[in-house]
Amino acid sequence: MFERILRLVDEVPEIDRFLGVDDLLSGINAVAERHSDCASVRRIGTSRLGEPLWSLTVEGGRKQAVVFAAVHPNEPVGGQTSLHLARTLAADPALRAELGHTWHIIPCIDPDGTRLNEGWFEPPLTMRRYGRNFYRPAGREQVEWSFPLAYKGVFFDAVIPETVALMRLFDELKPDFMCSLHNAEYGGVYYYADSTTPELSRALAAIPAHLGLPLQTGENEEPYMRELAPGIYLGLSARQNIDYLESIGVDHTDYEAGDSSMSYVERYGTRYLVSEVPYWTSEDSCDTTPLDVSYAAVLRERAKELMEADLVLSGLLASVQNDLTARSPYRRALNAFLPGLAKQSRIASAAADTPGADRAAVVSERFHSAEVLQSVRMRLGGMLLSTLDGELAVGNGTPAIRAAHAELTGVFDRWADLAEAEVPATAIPIRKLVATQFGAILASVATPR
Incomplete structure (x- = not known):
């Protein structure tokens, strides 16, 4: 199966820009229209500014998989990845049958925030253009970090509508697999997972290597990250952050966000993958x-x-x-x-x-x-x-x-x-970033854990 995944990775086309909200939604609607025998679009919620939130379902098996992008709206690679995943699955019944999952693919869970970043989606990608057109919500307004939390005196229940939409979907499906698509700015590729195996660790390392991208082996994103294998870490939670701040004597009572999607799906025994791919790379990283x-x-x-x-x-x-x-x-x-x-x-x-x-x-x-x-x-x-x-x-x-x-x-x-x-640093071709995330999703679902 892994050799087939690498062949599919190689088939990801060249991509010259990041897609905005309207193009992503047009993309999944086109998939549903072209493959109406197995694909359909449904509304799962409403954004803070009143925009409908859409999910594409691709029928493929008894198990349920949820893949969502733009959890941080300054991270648009995942939108492209989710659209490519949708097109590939809908067009390949043999692949769907082999993976054995029905897929629920959300190309943009935060359309309001994503629209505020679209000013830097056209090339060239430079830090100057990125910063001048940048938007990232406050922590309590981020989809990834606004799940309910009650821990060591920190209490958060101001759950935003976009996160409510995901919670309802998780509660309905009790997914076997979840993937949250993220981007970093500099460095190498790395992942968060609930667990790994030697086979999966080799696959997740081999995919970026196949594309000429390094694994992130330098300083961690957060000092409390627990390494499961090179470039693979246990999923993050607010509880870990609070425990770390307490351990170094820094006050944690002003923590003003919630918990993560990774923490939320633990109740269902859901396997998960969070893929982090950088816009720029440097040998120094x-x-x-x-x-x-x-x-x-x-x-x-x-x-x-x-x-x-x-x-x-x-x-x-x-x-x-x-x-x-x-x-x-x-x-x-x-x-x-x-x-x-x-x-x-x-x-x-x-x-x-x-x-x-x-x-x-x-x-x-x-x-x-x-x-x-x-x-x-x-x-x-x-x-x-x-x-x-x-x-x-x-x-x-x-x-x-x-x-x-x-x-x-x-x-x-x-x-x-x-x-x-x-x-x-050097800007990485978008195709390689999409191919890395796409291959990692397939490998995670196809590899027993």
Whole structure:
């Protein structure tokens, strides 16, 4: 079966851009119309702004599989992957029969947020264009992190409509398999799973290798991640995050989001895969060569730079706070994320003081620290500019708003220059990212666990 999966991976066509919401929905409707004998589209919910949420069902067996994309709306690779998966399954009855699942494919679970990112979906993909057109919701408004939570004094039940739609689907289907499609910015390919086997681990490593992409073997996305195999980690939960913060003495009571889809489906014994593929890659991201600087020093430098970014961005937002009038999602995101900069700085400082941090850092750890900083600057700087753009667009050009916009434009341009100079990276062809996620889904379903 795995050789067949690799052949299917090789058949993924070239892709020149990311698809927006309308194109994704047109795509699944076309699949349903062309393959009406096995495929149909149904509405599963409504977005916060009133847009219908659609799922394509492809009949294929007794077991149920749910695949969904745009759980974070700045991560559009999964939309393309879900559409390619739908087309492939609908056109290949032998493959559906061999996999033995009926598929429920949601190409865009957050259309409201995805539309705010469409400004960077056309090539060329650069960090400057990405940041200037970037939107990511506040944690409590993210589909992936707004499932119910009650743990160690943290309570969350402000479940957003998009997450309610997924919960209803999970409760109805009690799926045998779930896949949440994600993207990272830099580095290599990695996965979260409920479990793995030697056969599945080999397959998940072999697919990106077949496409010339590295596995992520540098510093982890989160310090509390538990490795199951190289590039494969146990699925994340809010509980893990809270436990980690408690263990390093950082207050967790201000945790303002919910739990993950991975945690939610545990009640049904669902096998799951979360695939993370990067937009850009760099040899430094996987380089374990020791440096002549300690890991503690790298962490302290990260802490210092994050605090400096916080002072700039928080100061500019404070200078216009009384003049802002629009009920902007950018503004809500900034109010949620900006306090996190100081917290990230404290976490990095605390980690620098832990036993063993005085060892030599490796190249990938320095690269990770640099890309975290550049990503924060581009993301939050871009969203603050979009907040100010919106005020100017409705005629609210107060002296404070105009001054902040002018200052931040200069700051953002300098940060973009630094991002492109200090974190040299190459944009990965979209086809390879889609092919990696597509192959990983097939391998996860086809391999017994």
